[in-house]
Amino acid sequence: MNTKEKVSIFILSDSVGGTASNVFHAALAQFPNMNYDLKNYPFVRDENHVEVILEKAVEWDAIVLHTFVNPVIVEKIENYCLNHHLSCFDLINPLIREMAKRTNTKPTHRPGAKHQLDDKYFNRISALEFAVKYDDGKDPKGYLEADIIILGISRTSKTPLSIFLANQNYKVANLPLMPEAQIPDEIWQVDSKKIVGLTNDEEMLSNIRKERMISYGMHPDTPYSSKDRIRKEIDYAEKIYKKLNCQIINVVNKSIEETAAIIINSLEG
């Protein structure tokens, strides 16, 4: 089989299939030119349905990824894949078995247990709502309540970063910095350990802002995207960060997931 041929991937789950999808995309990133066809089968809960899907998988010579927790279904899949020479990856049960051994307890075998509507879930939902409510400096009251406060000049990815951290159960508010705008008093009342100042490279910011101008149907060369203006904004922001004595992260070439991991690591470290 060469790279032009499509590889079929079947993701089967008794719940959403998020774990398997995550593992698949991490592996896929190692093959930038792979031609693939991904089929998702979420909320599969009975044996007959599993069999119908596996028959199709044989037909397509698919790689099967699954995260079932019902031992009857897991065994059925194992046997079926063995008998039909299907490549099958059970992404969760080896770890579940080790945990059962270590704790000397039995797993609940309850499907969708990761999506339980417990306190942790509702805290995460509240954190997401908090991040949207206190995005973009909308209401300075948020700074006093937040676990993390993100400062940054325009186009340093404050909004998506706030949302990503909220999804990890942190209450996050952000404030755009501009030399012409005032810093709300609340910022100076907050423990500087909670504050993160984002910065970026002049060149990169200029390119991002030019793109933004083009997407608005305007000429790319505006004061907003000029390097002089950006240098002035970066200098201003760095002066504020110094005054606040907060953590500074240069986000150039970093994804929001990477920036978030740095923030969480330094909060918990």
Place this chain on the structure above:
Amino acid sequence: MNTKEKVSIFILSDSVGGTASNVFHAALAQFPNMNYDLKNYPFVRDENHVEVILEKAVEWDAIVLHTFVNPVIVEKIENYCLNHHLSCFDLINPLIREMAKRTNTKPTHRPGAKHQLDDKYFNRISALEFAVKYDDGKDPKGYLEADIIILGISRTSKTPLSIFLANQNYKVANLPLMPEAQIPDEIWQVDSKKIVGLTNDEEMLSNIRKERMISYGMHPDTPYSSKDRIRKEIDYAEKIYKKLNCQIINVVNKSIEETAAIIINSLEG
């Protein structure tokens, strides 16, 4: 070891460690009472650092989860865990090897490849910004641009659901429904296949709204949380959904991940 004793989990990654954390939490959900201690080691990129962490893992008798893609580091971990009887789960290389075989190509072995700043990444960032910008009916222009439009009465989880779908690269706008408020004209111009109407059970909504009143420091029994009022709102919303001929989802006892999976499945199915 009994359930009271702590199980140590070490997550090692050359990048953020998100994939391993995801698998761990899916397995953990099967053991609601497990007492554990989770240590994250993101951005580990050299062999000596790996060895220092593995020595600590032996000391703690930890379960090691990793997603390294550098074959030298992977082999080092395998050998070390074998020699020191450490339980080690390589969550990604078995699948990478199968993909390499199928495509007859070599993986790039580039760490953090999942967090590449490519078009897909920037589309996702735009989608997250779109969701925040067009949350809560803030600007009806968003409905004409959106891939998915979420309608629902208060406390049916429109905001977090919009954000979760945005993180899957969909442009999402939402509109709160109230019998007293007008529906923007734009909603009627949109293909009904893009519209999802959320509903919930009377009892559940009343409880959620009472909780909300308490969190605001008010008496729980307000018109907002009364069943009469909620019944009226649900009836109104269902009438609108019927008129629009859109998909209806009752979110009672569903997490946002589950509701999102239903929406994506019906969009793509």
